[in-house]
Amino acid sequence: MHVSDLTRPDDPRIVLPDMTQIHANCVALGPHAILLRGPSGSGKSNLALRLVRAGGRLVSDDRTDLVAHEGKLIASAPIQIARLCEVRGIGIVRGLAHQAAGDVRVLFDLVADPAGVERMPEPRSETFCGISIPSWKIWPFDMAVDAKIEVALSLATGEMQLET
Numbered sequence: 001m002h003v004s005d006l007t008r009p010d011d012p013r014i015v016l017p018d019m020t021q022i023h024a025n026c027v028a029l030g031p032h033a034i035l036l037r038g039p040s041g042s043g044k045s046n047l048a049l050r051l052v053r054a055g056g057r058l059v060s061d062d063r064t065d066l067v068a069h070e071g072k073l074i075a076s077a078p079i080q081i082a083r084l085c086e087v088r089g090i091g092i093v094r095g096l097a098h099q100a101a102g103d104v105r106v107l108f109d110l111v112a113d114p115a116g117v118e119r120m121p122e123p124r125s126e127t128f129c130g131i132s133i134p135s136w137k138i139w140p141f142d143m144a145v146d147a148k149i150e151v152a153l154s155l156a157t158g159e160m161q162l163e164t
Helices: 044-053 145-156
Strands: 013-016 019-022 024-029 032-037 057-060 064-069 072-076 084-087 091-094 101-110 124-128 131-138
Touching: 024 044, 024 064, 024 101, 024 145, 032 044, 032 145, 044 057, 044 084, 044 145, 057 064, 057 072, 057 101, 072 131, 101 145, 131 145
Parallel strands: 032 101, 101 131
Antiparallel strands: 013 019, 019 064, 024 032, 024 057, 064 072, 072 101, 084 091, 124 131
């Protein structure tokens, strides 16, 4: 069986009885993790690399396995690509700060154009393995993207509140 047999072009995720695999990177930031989702060339690995350089830890690059465990959404890398990261223009590297799994709290959909990020978006969420997590659209090359990610993660963990 090939990955393409398990996915649809409009929803490129693999869904098995106890696991979902999505086309996304995962980075652990402190005790929690975030998902960076977007098509090839959207800046997932670029942003993940910058977050790791700032103190995060790579969980997965390009494909992420998700499972529900004790009410949490846990991410890990498929075994074939664990600990690897594609650095565009350089190649596939091993040796970045990493961890085997992460407790996912936020999903970021990467947009190609900063105009694709709404100024005051309505709250959104997405459900994986029966667990709903908040999601936001971000432009990965925004100069404040790391700060915005920290704010969204603080909102997701209850450390901050969104005014409505």
